[in-house]
Amino acid sequence: MLMNRRVFLGATALVLAAPAAIGQAKPRLVVIGGGAGGGTVARYVARDGQGAVDVTLVEPNAIYHTCFFSNLYLGGVRSYDSLAHNYDRLVGDHGVRHVVDRAVGVDRDARVVTTAGGERIEYDHLVVSPGIDFVEGSVPGWTLDDAEMMPHAYKGGEQVRRLKSLVEAMPEGGVFGMVAPPNPYRCPPGPYERISMIATLLKAKNPTAKILIVDPKEKYSKQALFEEGWQRHYPGMITRIGPDFGGGSIEVRPAAGEFVVDGVVEKVDAACVIPAQRAGDIAAQAGLTNDAGWVPIDPANMRSLADTAITVLGDASQQGDMPKSGFSANSQAKVAANAILGELTGSRVFPAKYSNTCWSLIAPEDGVKVGASYEPTPEKIASVHSFISETGEDAMLRKATFEESLGWYAGITADIFS
């Protein structure tokens, strides 16, 4: 089977890589977005291709601040600076060209990406990994302009700092409010880890403060683990209003500092609003998204179903069972890099294997995890094996799990940026 596939792919590669084969320019890969998906695929294609492919990364920021572990910064467990990564090694060691600009258009017929600064970049294959944008109007009363008073802090960077300063400025015994997003959204346990870390911060600095979560979902990721942990570490501090008590009906008033939950006004002294999500804008501009706002892909190699010259990675893709996480984006990127190299250079292509593990911190040194392995089926990327931490685990195991997560962070950031 492997053999047949290799022969088959070898044959396609010959056709597609024709320019390289007859001594013309190198095949060109362009990557939009230098995050977990885009950074990884740029690094793997540049490095494993050993110079056979010309790799251009279009990313407007010189510094990438990871969303992963940004909650730990809120809880005082990590410094803000430890979340920052740059592209120096991708450029210096692996020969990636970094165009520090935003992509504003994709001409799929001409195979050209245009940037805000007006550069036109041609590609033989394009990777789109722009992460998420928000669904306008999904939280009545809130727009992107309100991020100063009620930040989403869901794209990393400055807003995370802003959120922390708002929490630190809360009056004694004040209320912190969160509007949690509906499914699907990036990092399913993320809002609840955030609550845990804000509770850690408040427990130390403002122990009589309260936390209110307004949530449109019946259930959420690792719920039993979070609830057990909140009870143990922050008894009486956290209240969650689910859809059964009106959590589905929310309006916010950023200027007044109010949540209106099912018609009842709740005063909040600081708040975080995480709206409904969709693929990053450029995916829609390129005409790749479906009605739900995500990009359907081929489970075997992450190629867009609308255009086989385009691969879509990470949060923007709609692939099946994998959660939208940095780990998933990185895992998908490695499968995609192998397929892209096969296509552009004729190198060996191996069957796709995907996996994910998400650690969450409930309190300092109280870590839990959930994970699964996945494989492509004709319809979707399907889960084959999964595990989750259990309630009632002892402190030693939870600490070991936390330490493991530090190892993972060091590992994945090296795998993306080094």
Place this chain on the structure above:
Amino acid sequence: MRLFLAAFSISLLLGLEAQASEIGDRERGEQLFEVCAHCHEVGPGAVDGIGPHLNGIFGRRAGSVEDYEYSEGLARMGADGVVWTLETLDIYIENPRAFVSRTRMAFPGLDDPQDRADVLAYLRDFSDNPRDIPEAEPTARPERYAVAPEVLEIVGDREYGAYLSSECRTCHQESGASEGIPDITQWPTEHFVLAMHAYRDGVRPHPVMQMIASRLGDEEIAALAAYFATLGE
């Protein structure tokens, strides 16, 4: 080393040897324990030496004697929840390194199942509740757990290993850094293969590694071992 590992692979057992009708002969075990006694004390007043004291070892959590400096590997096993039982002790003393990689116990292991059974029968006397430790358990004969010699002989496809290793590199760093997650570069391939099979077969606990290993075939494990063995050289 090869010979020794082959012997290990043929007789590594999940449970008691089939022929043992009780744990073993404690008198004989006491004599055999002399080899352990170079490093371990057991009995009234036992203290830590090169190795930790072994009083109450049955039912004790791995790596849990306070003030004793365990290797990272054994401490991690303890944190993962490994408790010393007949099964886990039998596996560990047969080949300490396969069960706890890079354990500080510099002892090659006891190949003979009867020797192990006898030593464990002796150690049982110093456990809090010897009566709770079954004489002949499990009643159903245990499955033999073995990594077949021909599996250890497979020559790994390094290129395939390089691709497969991309999955590992999300957590295990190429640089060999080992903060929070162990370094797996430059291991002897046999050790690597044994460790991966032990996860795949559920002999070594750890949900992440069991999941990762569960979908790897013998060829894939060999390919990974071949790749990591020379990574960073």
